[in-house]
Amino acid sequence: MKREFVGYHGTTSSRAEIILQTGYFNFTTGEHAWLGVGIYFYEEEVKDAYYFCVTLKRYPEWKIIKGNLEGDTIVDLEDPGVLEQLKALEKKVKGRRYLTTKDGKPRKILNLVLMNMMFEATPYDIARGKFSEPPWPYIERTNIYRYVNILCVRNRMCIKGLEEVAYCGYE
Protein backbone atom coordinates (compact mmCIF):
# COMPACT_ATOMS: atom_id res chain seq x y z
CA MET A 1 0.00 0.00 0.00
CA LYS A 2 1.42 3.35 -1.01
CA ARG A 3 2.01 6.03 1.61
CA GLU A 4 2.40 9.71 0.91
CA PHE A 5 4.46 12.21 2.87
CA VAL A 6 5.35 15.86 2.70
CA GLY A 7 8.99 16.52 3.53
CA TYR A 8 11.18 19.60 3.90
CA HIS A 9 14.85 19.59 2.98
CA GLY A 10 17.09 22.45 4.10
CA THR A 11 20.34 23.10 2.29
CA THR A 12 22.63 25.90 1.08
CA SER A 13 21.18 28.29 -1.47
CA SER A 14 23.60 27.20 -4.18
CA ARG A 15 22.87 23.51 -3.61
CA ALA A 16 19.12 24.17 -3.55
CA GLU A 17 19.33 25.92 -6.94
CA ILE A 18 20.96 22.86 -8.44
CA ILE A 19 18.41 20.51 -6.87
CA LEU A 20 15.50 22.59 -8.10
CA GLN A 21 16.94 22.77 -11.61
CA THR A 22 17.93 19.14 -11.94
CA GLY A 23 15.80 17.33 -9.36
CA TYR A 24 18.96 15.55 -8.25
CA PHE A 25 19.92 15.26 -4.58
CA ASN A 26 23.20 13.93 -3.26
CA PHE A 27 22.76 11.08 -0.82
CA THR A 28 23.70 11.79 2.78
CA THR A 29 26.25 9.26 4.03
CA GLY A 30 28.46 8.82 7.07
CA GLU A 31 27.82 8.50 10.78
CA HIS A 32 25.18 11.25 10.85
CA ALA A 33 22.97 9.36 8.43
CA TRP A 34 20.85 8.00 11.27
CA LEU A 35 18.48 6.20 8.91
CA GLY A 36 21.22 5.04 6.59
CA VAL A 37 22.31 6.39 3.25
CA GLY A 38 19.66 8.47 1.52
CA ILE A 39 18.02 11.86 0.98
CA TYR A 40 16.82 13.39 4.22
CA PHE A 41 13.65 15.38 4.80
CA TYR A 42 11.87 16.65 7.87
CA GLU A 43 8.35 15.36 7.80
CA GLU A 44 5.52 17.88 7.72
CA GLU A 45 7.18 20.67 9.70
CA VAL A 46 8.99 23.34 7.67
CA LYS A 47 10.40 24.91 10.81
CA ASP A 48 12.45 21.78 11.53
CA ALA A 49 14.23 22.37 8.24
CA TYR A 50 14.66 26.02 9.15
CA TYR A 51 16.34 25.11 12.46
CA PHE A 52 18.51 22.60 10.64
CA CYS A 53 19.84 25.36 8.39
CA VAL A 54 20.15 28.13 10.97
CA THR A 55 20.99 26.40 14.26
CA LEU A 56 22.54 23.10 13.35
CA LYS A 57 24.42 23.83 10.13
CA ARG A 58 24.64 27.64 10.44
CA TYR A 59 24.46 28.08 6.68
CA PRO A 60 25.04 31.75 5.78
CA GLU A 61 22.54 31.39 2.94
CA TRP A 62 20.01 28.63 2.75
CA LYS A 63 16.79 27.51 1.16
CA ILE A 64 14.14 24.99 2.01
CA ILE A 65 12.74 22.62 -0.56
CA LYS A 66 9.39 20.99 -0.11
CA GLY A 67 9.11 17.49 -1.51
CA ASN A 68 6.05 15.39 -2.17
CA LEU A 69 7.06 11.84 -1.42
CA GLU A 70 5.37 8.57 -2.13
CA GLY A 71 6.57 5.07 -1.37
CA ASP A 72 5.40 1.52 -1.15
CA THR A 73 7.91 -0.14 1.19
CA ILE A 74 8.24 2.11 4.22
CA VAL A 75 10.44 1.13 7.15
CA ASP A 76 8.68 3.09 9.86
CA LEU A 77 10.54 3.04 13.18
CA GLU A 78 7.45 4.29 14.95
CA ASP A 79 5.78 0.99 14.21
CA PRO A 80 6.32 -1.30 17.24
CA GLY A 81 6.37 -4.35 14.96
CA VAL A 82 9.23 -2.88 12.94
CA LEU A 83 11.16 -2.10 16.13
CA GLU A 84 10.80 -5.70 17.28
CA GLN A 85 12.10 -6.91 13.95
CA LEU A 86 15.01 -4.46 14.11
CA LYS A 87 15.90 -5.61 17.59
CA ALA A 88 15.95 -9.22 16.42
CA LEU A 89 18.11 -8.22 13.46
CA GLU A 90 20.57 -6.39 15.69
CA LYS A 91 20.83 -9.48 17.90
CA LYS A 92 21.43 -11.64 14.87
CA VAL A 93 24.17 -9.32 13.59
CA LYS A 94 25.85 -9.21 16.98
CA GLY A 95 25.61 -12.97 17.24
CA ARG A 96 27.65 -13.40 14.11
CA ARG A 97 31.24 -12.39 13.55
CA TYR A 98 30.76 -8.67 13.82
CA LEU A 99 33.87 -8.40 15.97
CA THR A 100 35.99 -9.09 12.93
CA THR A 101 36.11 -5.54 11.67
CA LYS A 102 38.98 -3.84 9.87
CA ASP A 103 41.02 -3.26 13.02
CA GLY A 104 39.73 -6.32 14.89
CA LYS A 105 38.20 -4.30 17.74
CA PRO A 106 34.54 -4.68 18.70
CA ARG A 107 32.27 -1.85 17.68
CA LYS A 108 28.78 -0.84 18.60
CA ILE A 109 26.27 -1.33 15.86
CA LEU A 110 24.69 1.99 15.03
CA ASN A 111 21.30 2.23 13.40
CA LEU A 112 22.89 3.34 10.14
CA VAL A 113 24.58 -0.05 9.83
CA LEU A 114 21.32 -1.91 10.33
CA MET A 115 19.49 0.31 7.85
CA ASN A 116 22.21 -0.01 5.22
CA MET A 117 22.34 -3.78 5.68
CA MET A 118 18.58 -4.03 5.38
CA PHE A 119 18.55 -2.00 2.21
CA GLU A 120 21.21 -4.13 0.62
CA ALA A 121 19.37 -7.29 1.62
CA THR A 122 15.98 -6.09 0.38
CA PRO A 123 15.61 -2.53 -0.93
CA TYR A 124 13.01 -0.28 0.65
CA ASP A 125 11.67 3.08 -0.51
CA ILE A 126 11.62 5.31 2.54
CA ALA A 127 12.72 5.01 6.16
CA ARG A 128 10.94 7.05 8.79
CA GLY A 129 12.01 7.72 12.35
CA LYS A 130 11.63 10.11 15.24
CA PHE A 131 14.74 11.58 16.85
CA SER A 132 15.67 14.20 19.39
CA GLU A 133 17.76 16.81 17.68
CA PRO A 134 20.41 18.36 19.91
CA PRO A 135 20.52 21.98 18.75
CA TRP A 136 16.90 22.62 19.52
CA PRO A 137 16.74 24.48 22.87
CA TYR A 138 15.35 22.30 25.60
CA ILE A 139 13.83 23.49 28.84
CA GLU A 140 16.45 23.11 31.53
CA ARG A 141 15.77 20.83 34.49
CA THR A 142 12.89 19.15 32.66
CA ASN A 143 12.62 16.11 30.48
CA ILE A 144 10.84 18.05 27.78
CA TYR A 145 12.68 17.60 24.51
CA ARG A 146 12.02 18.49 20.96
CA TYR A 147 11.59 15.52 18.63
CA VAL A 148 11.60 15.64 14.87
CA ASN A 149 10.21 13.21 12.35
CA ILE A 150 12.79 12.35 9.76
CA LEU A 151 12.28 10.72 6.40
CA CYS A 152 15.15 9.11 4.53
CA VAL A 153 14.35 8.54 0.89
CA ARG A 154 16.34 5.66 -0.52
CA ASN A 155 14.54 5.30 -3.80
CA ARG A 156 14.83 8.50 -5.84
CA MET A 157 11.66 7.60 -7.73
CA CYS A 158 9.71 8.33 -4.53
CA ILE A 159 10.23 12.07 -4.97
CA LYS A 160 7.20 13.19 -6.94
CA GLY A 161 7.48 16.96 -6.80
CA LEU A 162 9.78 19.69 -5.53
CA GLU A 163 9.26 23.35 -4.82
CA GLU A 164 11.04 26.05 -2.90
CA VAL A 165 9.09 27.15 0.14
CA ALA A 166 11.39 29.45 2.02
CA TYR A 167 14.57 31.46 1.69
CA CYS A 168 16.83 33.69 3.81
CA GLY A 169 14.70 35.95 5.92
CA TYR A 170 12.06 33.31 6.41
CA GLU A 171 11.01 34.64 9.80
Added chain:
Amino acid sequence: MDMNEYFKSVNEYIDNLDDEQFNELLTRSGIDLCPYEEYNYSAPSLLFKEMTYSPSKTYSTSNKYVFVYKEIEVKAA
Protein backbone atom coordinates in the same frame (compact mmCIF):
# COMPACT_ATOMS: atom_id res chain seq x y z
CA MET B 1 5.31 -4.45 0.99
CA ASP B 2 4.14 -5.90 4.26
CA MET B 3 6.82 -5.46 6.93
CA ASN B 4 6.74 -9.09 8.10
CA GLU B 5 7.36 -10.17 4.54
CA TYR B 6 10.05 -7.53 4.21
CA PHE B 7 11.99 -8.63 7.30
CA LYS B 8 11.58 -12.27 6.35
CA SER B 9 13.35 -11.46 3.10
CA VAL B 10 16.09 -9.50 4.95
CA ASN B 11 16.70 -12.34 7.40
CA GLU B 12 16.86 -14.93 4.64
CA TYR B 13 19.43 -12.83 2.79
CA ILE B 14 21.63 -12.45 5.87
CA ASP B 15 21.29 -16.09 6.89
CA ASN B 16 22.51 -17.19 3.48
CA LEU B 17 25.72 -15.15 3.64
CA ASP B 18 28.90 -16.94 4.63
CA ASP B 19 31.15 -15.25 7.19
CA GLU B 20 33.31 -13.50 4.63
CA GLN B 21 30.31 -12.13 2.74
CA PHE B 22 28.74 -11.09 6.03
CA ASN B 23 31.84 -9.15 7.06
CA GLU B 24 31.97 -7.48 3.66
CA LEU B 25 28.34 -6.47 4.06
CA LEU B 26 29.09 -5.04 7.51
CA THR B 27 31.96 -3.03 6.11
CA ARG B 28 29.90 -1.70 3.19
CA SER B 29 27.14 -0.84 5.67
CA GLY B 30 29.48 1.39 7.69
CA ILE B 31 30.61 -0.69 10.67
CA ASP B 32 33.94 1.14 10.65
CA LEU B 33 32.11 4.40 11.36
CA CYS B 34 30.66 3.00 14.59
CA PRO B 35 32.24 3.75 17.97
CA TYR B 36 34.15 1.07 19.82
CA GLU B 37 32.44 -1.01 22.44
CA GLU B 38 33.59 -0.05 25.92
CA TYR B 39 36.55 -1.99 27.17
CA ASN B 40 36.71 -3.27 30.73
CA TYR B 41 40.37 -2.47 30.94
CA SER B 42 42.22 -3.74 33.98
CA ALA B 43 45.83 -3.03 34.64
CA PRO B 44 48.17 -6.02 34.90
CA SER B 45 48.18 -7.26 38.48
CA LEU B 46 51.97 -6.86 38.94
CA LEU B 47 51.82 -3.20 37.96
CA PHE B 48 48.78 -2.65 40.16
CA LYS B 49 50.56 -4.07 43.22
CA GLU B 50 53.60 -1.92 42.61
CA MET B 51 51.53 1.21 42.12
CA THR B 52 49.81 0.76 45.47
CA TYR B 53 53.08 0.17 47.30
CA SER B 54 53.94 2.99 49.69
CA PRO B 55 57.67 3.49 50.11
CA SER B 56 58.94 4.56 53.51
CA LYS B 57 60.70 7.57 52.03
CA THR B 58 58.71 10.47 50.64
CA TYR B 59 58.96 10.66 46.88
CA SER B 60 57.63 13.24 44.52
CA THR B 61 55.07 11.87 42.07
CA SER B 62 57.59 11.67 39.27
CA ASN B 63 60.18 9.93 41.48
CA LYS B 64 57.52 7.50 42.64
CA TYR B 65 56.79 6.42 39.09
CA VAL B 66 60.52 6.05 38.39
CA PHE B 67 60.81 3.97 41.52
CA VAL B 68 57.91 1.77 40.55
CA TYR B 69 59.13 1.16 37.04
CA LYS B 70 62.63 0.40 38.27
CA GLU B 71 61.14 -2.18 40.62
CA ILE B 72 59.30 -3.77 37.73
CA GLU B 73 62.42 -3.79 35.58
CA VAL B 74 64.34 -5.50 38.39
CA LYS B 75 61.61 -8.11 38.80
CA ALA B 76 61.37 -8.65 35.09
CA ALA B 77 65.12 -9.11 34.84
